[in-house]
Amino acid sequence: MMEFKVTGEYIPMIQLLKALNLVQTGGEAQIVVEDGEVKYNGIIDYRKRLKVKKGDVVEFRGEKIIVI
Template identity: 30%
Template structure:
């Protein structure tokens, strides 16, 4: 499982998919979400605007990433 660092307390799912390199464009994220191919913490998620916080795990196909916050001294 790969970790993806975020600067703020939360990130939206569509943004995280792009940041993690799981999709190239927002339209790609929208299509995958509509098809029910993305899971957040083990449950299918269809909302691109779903708010994610450190500790959340996102799965697309056979790849899972975990959201982690930057250490406070690096934020």
């Protein structure tokens, strides 16, 4: 399990994946989201610009990320 501290109100999903080095590029982040590889609070979510906020849980390729 990983924790990510968001500064401000939210972070877009694709930026979160890049910030945690789970993908190498923004383009790769968009593809994995579009392909349904990312779960947001337990549900597969296809929105690239999804606003991830404190208290949310993101799951990707076996990693669970808690946003604090």
